[in-house]
Amino acid sequence: MFSQLKPLPTDPILGLMAAFKADTNANKIDLGVGVYKDEQGNTPVLKAVKKAEEFRLANETSKSYIGLAGNLDYCQKMEELLLGNAHPALLANRVRTAQTPGGTGSLRVAAEFIKRCNDNATVWVTTPTWANHISLFEAAGLTVKEYPYYDYEKKGLLFDEMVNALSQIPAGDVVLLHACCHNPSGMDLNAEQWQTVTDIAKAQGFTVLIDIAYQGFGTSLDEDAAGLRLLASQVEELIICSSCSKNFGLYRDRIGACSIISKDASAADVSNSVLLSVVRSIYSMPPAHGADIVSTILSSSELTTMWHDELDEMRSRINEFRSLLKEKLNDKCHGMDFSFIERQHGMFSFLGINKEQIERLQKEYSIYIVGSSRVNVAGISHANIDYFADAVAEVTK
Ligand code: PLP
Ligand code: TYF
Numbered sequence: 001m002f003s004q005l006k007p008l009p010t011d012p013i014l015g016l017m018a019a020f021k022a023d024t025n026a027n028k029i030d031l032g033v034g035v036y037k038d039e040q041g042n043t044p045v046l047k048a049v050k051k052a053e054e055f056r057l058a059n060e061t062s063k064s065y066i067g068l069a070g071n072l073d074y075c076q077k078m079e080e081l082l083l084g085n086a087h088p089a090l091l092a093n094r095v096r097t098a099q100t101p102g103g104t105g106s107l108r109v110a111a112e113f114i115k116r117c118n119d120n121a122t123v124w125v126t127t128p129t130w131a132n133h134i135s136l137f138e139a140a141g142l143t144v145k146e147y148p149y150y151d152y153e154k155k156g157l158l159f160d161e162m163v164n165a166l167s168q169i170p171a172g173d174v175v176l177l178h179a180c181c182h183n184p185s186g187m188d189l190n191a192e193q194w195q196t197v198t199d200i201a202k203a204q205g206f207t208v209l210i211d212i213a214y215q216g217f218g219t220s221l222d223e224d225a226a227g228l229r230l231l232a233s234q235v236e237e238l239i240i241c242s243s244c245s246k247n248f249g250l251y252r253d254r255i256g257a258c259s260i261i262s263k264d265a266s267a268a269d270v271s272n273s274v275l276l277s278v279v280r281s282i283y284s285m286p287p288a289h290g291a292d293i294v295s296t297i298l299s300s301s302e303l304t305t306m307w308h309d310e311l312d313e314m315r316s317r318i319n320e321f322r323s324l325l326k327e328k329l330n331d332k333c334h335g336m337d338f339s340f341i342e343r344q345h346g347m348f349s350f351l352g353i354n355k356e357q358i359e360r361l362q363k364e365y366s367i368y369i370v371g372s373s374r375v376n377v378a379g380i381s382h383a384n385i386d387y388f389a390d391a392v393a394e395v396t397k
Helices: 012-022 047-059 072-083 102-117 129-137 157-164 190-204 226-232 265-282 289-299 301-330 355-365 386-397
Strands: 093-101 122-127 143-148 174-178 209-210 238-243 258-261 348-350 372-377
Touching: 047 129, 047 289, 047 301, 072 093, 072 226, 072 238, 072 258, 072 289, 093 265, 102 129, 102 238, 102 258, 102 265, 102 289, 122 129, 129 143, 143 174, 157 289, 157 372, 190 226, 190 386, 258 265, 265 301, 265 348, 289 301, 301 386
Parallel strands: 122 143, 122 174, 174 209, 209 238
Antiparallel strands: 093 258, 238 258, 348 372
């Protein structure tokens, strides 16, 4: 039976990780996979996480099953982190949340949930988007289509084109929006644009799915969720797929959440029963560790302060290097303008260089960036920024 199988290509981003590991050049730079790195190029466990893990080791009393929705305290804390403490949707008891294995698990659960709502739903994603979005929704048997988003020429948003496209999407379809730190472009909507999109969603009646994988990496925990909170206060139904991989640095512990907002409390109970049925049919119950860590941190004011400080430090470092990178590249690459890097948010921006130049960076300089020219700004440090900017100047000459 297995002999029928044809080999499939690997994920290009994860492939870069392996190629980087195997490279013996001492000057090599990894700007590929979206993982935060400190000045030394490490991705350390956050101090707040270590403290919470110590607490857990000392206090865990059982390894019994945790239930379909996972850790309920974690689910509640995530709703508050995403929506803010006194959001009207929370006060009206319209939100139901399941702990999921990472943001990816959340998206996969959401895809099955959408399929149960409407077998014929089309999911609309930004051009471009995180490649996994497309495969995750297609894996659930949904059709995926794209709407204009990033302007590769002007390095901004194609907002008018986006508005035109969204204005044609009917009720029964789903529109995926990145809450902040758009992957891969770094280009986010401003407050006015969020309001416009919300108005279109209300007029058209389509359902919005918000993917929030970088809360706290853009401007602040609250600012990065402002668009999501606006939508949640003005539309009847919303799906939120969140991840603690980046902001808690819990990547390999696979911790995220899928939150469904319904039109009222009783509709929310129905949605919840379907959400949990989907969970049961995929993995039954999520693993406990990551959720315990997050709920321990968010239950302690001391650990929450520690986490906020560590998150602020990560964001500040990224933003510092956005500015430095812009300066160095503008300085060294004559006739090119990299000021867009400073206007974008989160770990990613497209350099806007071509395939051949990207290949030269890898072959001649051991600088690894994704084939779309997406760079992870967190991979830049004081130690490598000149080497990087000189290499970009050389290949773009
Ligand atoms: N959504 C986006 C846009 C992402 O970039 C990622 C990956 O980092 C995820 C979701 C899911 O991340 P994870 O499954 O590691 O929590
Ligand atoms: O885009 C990124 O780099 C992150 C990490 O299959 C990632 O979102 C990349 C590929 C993948 C899973 C996670």
